[in-house]
Amino acid sequence: MNHMYIPQTFNQQLDDLLNRIAEKLQLDDSRRASAERSYNAVSEWIEGDLGFFNNVPFDIYAQGSYRIGTNVKPLQGDEFDLDIVIHMTIPYEGLDPVEVLNQLERRLREHGQYKTMLKRKNRCIRIVYANLFHIDILPGFQESALDANRIVVPDRSLKDWTPSNPKGYAEWFKSKYIKEELMLLEKSLRAEDLPNQIPYHLMQPLQRAVQLIKRYRDIYFKDSPGSATSSIILTTIAGMFYNGAQSEYEAIKGIVNRAYEDLRMLNGKVLHVVNPANTKEVFSDKWINEPHLYRNFIQFIVDFKKHWDKIEDAKGIHNIIGIFKEMFGENTSTNSLIEQSDYIHKARNNGQLGVSRQSGLLTGILPSSTTVIPNNFYGSNS
Template identity: 30%
Template sequence: MTISINNFSQLLEEVAKELDISPSKYKLAVSRYESVATWLNDGEYENFDGKINIYPQGSFRLGTVVRPIREQTEKDYDIDLVCEFEEHASATQAGIVKHRVGNRLKEHTTYKEMLDEEGRRCWTLLYSEQDGAGFHLDVLPSSGFSTVNYSPISITHKENEKYSWASSNPKGYAAWFEERNVNAYRLVALDQKRMISNSFSDVYAKVDDVPDQLIRTPLQRAIQLMKRHRDMRFNGNNKHAPISMIMTTLAAHLYDNETNVYDALTNIVNKLSAHTRLLENKAMLDERLSARGLIKRLADGTWYIGNPTNPNENFADRWHEEGNARAKAFFQWIEWLKQDFLAVTQRDRDSIRFTLEACLGKSAVGKVWSKCVPSPAVQEPTKVNISRPAKPWRSGE
């Protein structure tokens, strides 16, 4: 016996909730990064007395956060924070800006103990919680004026002990994503805020207290499931795994306001599947046939997936390396998505559960399976109606 599409979609929705950050954990994370922001804002910095803008970016801001898993072990949530000094990058140096933030964090007794080694772009604070679900708070130093029409900023980058600037536009990207998501958001926001307020009344006493960042549309749920699926399928081979920025960008481009997560995944995955011919045939893109031309293979064999808010930024700039290893990994992943989320609905219940546990996590699926998948009806013994029963055999007849 298989399960209905409606039940399967509900199952995917509930699994995504299990992978998501809880409203109470979200509020704790906000209070943590607001404290860090206050500490950085109150600092005194040599040769800088301007304004500092500190704000979240990435999955935490987009509502696509999912708890990472590596080697079958749940890891801490990643929270990304931008620390933007209002100054032109040309007026300072990347290394100076990077260490402004690092040195200021080291001035705080608690943060100094939590601070990880310097990363290529960020400083990372390691929080731990009693329930085992902690945070990695990545603070990204930058220079710019993003408050002006969501303009790009310059972020610090360290490679081989040398510092340089890279371009980014986290506010512009968030605005673009919200525009792609706005119609679906309007349909679900009020009901979800009511449910969150009812279930977490000790955290958000009123509906109006529930932040927009906790609302999840089918697009956001689809991206969360895709991220976890990527983490499970590429377990042990993360080097070539599709990056979150690529899957988020492509999914947002292709989302067509589907009203449930299964339909959203079906639309996104089927359109992306058309790109496999670009790898197999090594042909130029036919924009009429494949996903609106979002993935391009250029004449020189390189690949292009543009940042929608900065076309000069190519998310696939390394896809041609190592014999197109990252491109091959991406297209293989799309085929796995088809097998695990689309074709799986034709299988029996036990096979569906086994597949989802393998690609989304046994714990997450196990917690919601009985809630979403009805148990097979217990078949009663067949009743036989005998209209003219034979007479009992009697000896002597």
């Protein structure tokens, strides 16, 4: 945490606190290490197949929150999920989608350990590491030579192929906060490494906003998790409505207010949410078939806005912490505030807190900074 600016104004302290809360929501190192070991083992096992997958060129890579850096640890010890794709590059026409799922299941059942851990899902095969995490393995085929990232994936209930684009989705999300010329090129490997944990000080406000929105979703729906809005919908809406704010607080405020206004303008019509990288993939399909899920989503956004609006009127961090406890969990919020206070007091008392003459932001002592005299720091609306 030495790379972060030390907050001085109320708004800087608010953002720092949100950043600390989100940091505590991330998977701990041991969970990530377990997931990485399992991911590598599963990848190697599929690559070693002498049957169907032996004859098919493919890449294996992570998709979803792992890929874009927005994963949060589950509430109350539930399993977290890791989504991976087997991206095959032969023509899919003429192949039976259910048979491809069966071939994947067949290969996994040939493994002494996996065979007792498998669960069939509609579009994937799940390996359940009980009480720890599960890996969802999605087989897909490149849709055409025109776009290397667009794929079709099996749908068991439809008995057909459906469109997707997990890599393109990740690039779209990153493009919301990284200029195109700075986008990192994907490594072209048979099995990509799992993306590294993004260092604390390099996490972007949009990534933090998604983590915090997802955590309040988990708390809001904790008594009926089956009614909760999916992470892919919340992440897409956040990307759609993010206004480029460099403040976590302002980023969430912009996303929630714009979503609220959009829902108000729709006046009961269902919000259409698609994969921006392949608009044939409709994330909001469930809302048409299960309207109660859409009503739950609307109520969630209304409730989120109500909580976020209260922050405008709160005086000082100690009043705001009550709102954060409700939204993000009591222990997480309290511990983040204690950690922040300790950090700032130590920096002040050690004479290590300086204000940059160029930016006015608090930072460590630098040649171009002025030392701040130690005093109490409680947060004010300055």
